[in-house]
Amino acid sequence: MTEAPPKIRIRGLSKAFGAKIVLDSLDLDVPGGRGFVVIGGSGSGKSVLLKCILGLIEPDAGTIEIDGRNVLSMNRSQREAVNGRIGMLFQQGALFDSLPVWENVAFGLLARKMMRRAEAKPRAIEILAQVGLGPDVADLYPSELSGGMQKRVALARAIAARPDLIFFDEPTTGLDPIMGAIIDALIVEQVERLGATAFSITHDMASAQRIGNEIAMIHKGKIIWQGPAERIYDSGNPYVDQFVRGMSEGPITMEVRG
Amino acid sequence: MNALLDLLAAIGRSALGLVAAAGSVAVFAAVALSHVVRPPFYPRLLARQMMEIGYFSLPVVALTAIFSGMVLALQSYTGFARFSAEGAVATVVVLSITRELGPVLAGLMVAGRIGAAIAAELGTMRVTDQIDALTTLSTNPIKYLVVPRLVAATIVLPLLVIVADILGVLGGFIVGVAKLEFNPATYMQRTWEFLEVQDVVSGLVKAAVFGFIIALMGCYQGYHSRGGAQGVGAATTNAVVSASILILTFNYVITELFFAR
Numbered sequence: 001m002t003e004a005p006p007k008i009r010i011r012g013l014s015k016a017f018g019a020k021i022v023l024d025s026l027d028l029d030v031p032g033g034r035g036f037v038v039i040g041g042s043g044s045g046k047s048v049l050l051k052c053i054l055g056l057i058e059p060d061a062g063t064i065e066i067d068g069r070n071v072l073s074m075n076r077s078q079r080e081a082v083n084g085r086i087g088m089l090f091q092q093g094a095l096f097d098s099l100p101v102w103e104n105v106a107f108g109l110l111a112r113k114m115m116r117r118a119e120a121k122p123r124a125i126e127i128l129a130q131v132g133l134g135p136d137v138a139d140l141y142p143s144e145l146s147g148g149m150q151k152r153v154a155l156a157r158a159i160a161a162r163p164d165l166i167f168f169d170e171p172t173t174g175l176d177p178i179m180g181a182i183i184d185a186l187i188v189e190q191v192e193r194l195g196a197t198a199f200s201i202t203h204d205m206a207s208a209q210r211i212g213n214e215i216a217m218i219h220k221g222k223i224i225w226q227g228p229a230e231r232i233y234d235s236g237n238p239y240v241d242q243f244v245r246g247m248s249e250g251p252i253t254m255e256v257r258g
Numbered sequence: 259m260n261a262l263l264d265l266l267a268a269i270g271r272s273a274l275g276l277v278a279a280a281g282s283v284a285v286f287a288a289v290a291l292s293h294v295v296r297p298p299f300y301p302r303l304l305a306r307q308m309m310e311i312g313y314f315s316l317p318v319v320a321l322t323a324i325f326s327g328m329v330l331a332l333q334s335y336t337g338f339a340r341f342s343a344e345g346a347v348a349t350v351v352v353l354s355i356t357r358e359l360g361p362v363l364a365g366l367m368v369a370g371r372i373g374a375a376i377a378a379e380l381g382t383m384r385v386t387d388q389i390d391a392l393t394t395l396s397t398n399p400i401k402y403l404v405v406p407r408l409v410a411a412t413i414v415l416p417l418l419v420i421v422a423d424i425l426g427v428l429g430g431f432i433v434g435v436a437k438l439e440f441n442p443a444t445y446m447q448r449t450w451e452f453l454e455v456q457d458v459v460s461g462l463v464k465a466a467v468f469g470f471i472i473a474l475m476g477c478y479q480g481y482h483s484r485g486g487a488q489g490v491g492a493a494t495t496n497a498v499v500s501a502s503i504l505i506l507t508f509n510y511v512i513t514e515l516f517f518a519r
Contacts, residue, residue: 056390080396088394094387098379108395113298157395167394 005068007032007165007197008053013062015048015221022048023059024221035191035198037212037229039205041243041252045221046201050169053199054088055079066165084112087158087166087196089187091173093150095142101128101153102138108161127156130193131186148179152186159190166191168200172207184210205244208232217243219252286478290408293401303406311372311407311473312414316421318371319364323422326359327351327429335438347438348448351430353457357517360422361415361461362509365468368415369501373476376407377497380480381490389481404477408470415469416462423461460516467512468505475501 008030015023022045030036040046051057053064055071063070071082095104103110105127106120115123125135131152142150151171158166171187172180184207191198191211202208208215209229216226217240225237232244242250334347380403383389392399427449434440476497483493 051390054390054394056393076398080398083394083396086394088391090387090391092386094391096383096388096391107397111395111397 087163307410327426331430355426376476381483411469411473
């Protein structure tokens with residue numbers, strides 16, 4: 001029996017900003033159809049890793065394969081076709097504040113000409129219902145919504161085109177613990193419903209355990225541990241132990257500049 | 259000696275920075291222009307921008323033009339009276355408005371109003387990840403955000419200048435007839451007598467170039483905004499200042515192209 005190829009395969013990924021090395025020849029395999037979480041402290045490189053995978057930052061070296069195809073060697077239209085199968089939930093939602101909620105949710109469907117505007121609004125209202133929002137929200141603007149509601153709308157936009165790979169950037173940031181748990185539950189429910197692969201970055205350990213089947217830890221631009229989520233508190237790795245327990249003493253030293 | 263070297267190094271750094279910025283703006287403009295003719299097109303966004311830049315700028319451009327025409331008539335009259343050339347007031351007003359004041363004042367007004375708004379909007383979108391979100395939704399941000407603004411500003415500025423030309427001449431006419439006691443028919447005759455097509459066309463060409471510059475600088479500064487609210491504020495200021503300077507620079511260049519002997 002052969003093992004399934006990874007959904008995302010990263011090899012030798014490097015990125016530096018001036019003299020600061022952010023990703024240091026990073027290797028990572030993300031299995032398909034599961035929740036995968038990358039944890040790490042501030043400045044560890046997890047946001048840059050995510051932006052490299054999404055094509056928002058060009059790495060200095062390395063390869064990123066999605067479904068076996070190196071996305072870094074693709075031209076713009078090929079890359080847009082790959083992005084058509086990807087959903088992304090940004091940390092602050094990144095909703096378009098000039099558009100009403102329903103247009104935000106249906107944006108990808110309209111952009112890819114998957115449907116006309118007349119069809120898109122009822123579809124957007126259906127998707128909003130899947131994340132627990134009523135039709136009365138559809139015509140509001142993002143600035144009229146609470147933080148939790150904005151996150152739900154952002155999740156609705158991320159899943160609207162039925163992607164098979166969804167990225168989550170700190171999905172619970174800025175939310176109270178209860179709303180964080182609700183958003184995590186919605187993420188798990190929607191990812192399972194779509195049968196998608198979920199790739200998340202977070203430093204919220206409670207969230208990581210709720211949405212991840214597998215967890216990897218990034219430190220100084222390298223993956224230093226990867227394993228099942230249930231082993232995260234029993235990893236045997238002193239860096240992971242220090243991070244997940246939130247201890248100030250340990251091998252990880254935080255750079256503090258005065 | 260060291261102080262002199264430091265001074266020269268600072269001048270050199272500034273010069274290099276200026277050249278690099280000019281190159282970066284030129285590349286940005288070239289990329290945006292390459293997308294103007296390639297689908298997908300966003301007619302709904304283009305129409306919205308034309309309304310925003312053109313229709314909503316009408317009051318400020320109209321007021322500026324009418325008062326400029328009025329003051330121009332008054333100033334010309336009091337100045338020309340010194341050598342008994344009051345009869346040239348109507349001609350001076352119409353040539354000044356169509357060749358210079360119409361396009362330049364409309365350009366500077368729209369730079370303040372629209373250049374700042376574009377930079378602030380795109381800058382906010384940049385720092386709140388909305389521009390990255392467009393990319394992840396298979397939408398080219400240059401095509402979606404920059405091209406409609408560039409095209410709309412280039413089209414509507416000449417239309418605004420036609421309005422400014424008419425109202426500027428009207429302002430001069432009102433002062434000329436009501437205050438300086440010119441005969442209305444004579445004033446209008448003097449207005450048309452020396453006006454040539456080239457005078458109006460040069461103003462409209464200037465307006466189109468100024469519209470392009472305003473949108474380009476607004477988009478460029480906003481698109482490359484960094485560092486939260488402070489970065490957006492800086493982008494807004496830079497957009498207005500750089501557009502205003504470029505408008506005045508290109509005003510001379512275009513005048514030279516049209517009228518230099």
